[in-house]
Amino acid sequence: MMRTEETWVDGGNGRVFVELHHPEHADGELPTVIYSHGFGGSHQGGLRYAQALTERGFLVACLDFRGGSPSSRSDGSTLDMTVFTERDDLNAVIDAMLRRDDVDRNNLFLFGYSQGGVVSALTAAARPDAVAAMVLSSPAFSLVDDANRLFPDKNDIPESYFHMLMDVGHDYFASVNGFDVFNAISGYEGDVLIIHGDGDTLVPISASRKAAEALPHATLETLRGAGHAYSPDAANHATELICDFLARRVS
Structure with a gap:
């Protein structure tokens, strides 16, 4: 069982919604996991994992990125969202968690799915002392190459573009034009668990293999036959791997 609390964090350019999941009857400083959703997702994507992690004694914070989806409870428009605005949001949530009396500052972990995995890795690389370890589930490291193939010339990027069932703005693509994401994450030296399905047709597992090579202490676990979104069996297996790792x- 877990207790749920809703809160908002000041992200500097708007409020970031966070749903906190507490282990029932736990008190004192708790190891804490911050869950970052994927493109077009929401905090609800972390619920399955929060249920399992709170049973292990973790406090779990699941956020909605500003403009992260049309249904986001945070401020902001999808037209203003980029990987880097999401990194700013995650940094704001980390800072808020570190100010809480129930968070163990020495045991703060990041967990990101798909685009949220990229955001988590970029954030951890920029502030490694704050992040004890992280989990990347189906991390979408191919998004940079995808964006650059779609719009190799910044001048061709429109002001808005309907991308994967959601309108995004010019900066979503322009901000990663020529960006070396693997070099950017390589500075994080903590332990990393990467989980990826070898049947993923949206983000090829080769992107996670490259990330595992860039991160000095990363382990890649392959989910046989799993796609980008996991089947119930694959999700159960991933949950076990994540809980044990953390x-x-x-x-």
Whole structure:
């Protein structure tokens, strides 16, 4: 069982909605996981994992990125969202969590799915002392190449573009034009678990293999036959891997 709390964090350019999941009857400083959703997703994507992690004694914070989806409870428009505005949001949530009395500052972990995995990795690389370890589930590291193939010339990027069932703005593509995401994440030296399905047709597993090579202490776990979104069986297996990985890294 877990207790749920809703809160908002000041992201500097608008409020970021966070749903907190507390282990029932737990008190004191708790190891904490911050879950970042994928493109067009929401905090609700972390619910399955929050249920399992709170049973292990973790406090779990699931956020909605500003403009992260049309249904986001955070401020902002999808036309203003980029990987880097999401990084700003995650940094704001990290800062808010570190100010809480129920968060163990030495055991704060990041967990990102798809685009949220890219955002988590970029954030951890920029502030490695704050992030004890991280989990990347189907991380969408191919999004940079996808954007550059779609619009190799910045001058061809429209003001808005309907991308994967959602309108995004010019800066979503322009901000990653020529960006070396693997070099940007390589500075993070903490432990990393990468989980990816070898049947993923949206983000090829080769992108996670490249990320595992860039991150000094990364382990790649392959889900046989799994796609970008996991089947119930694959999700159960991923949940076990994630819970075991994080539980072993609580100091």
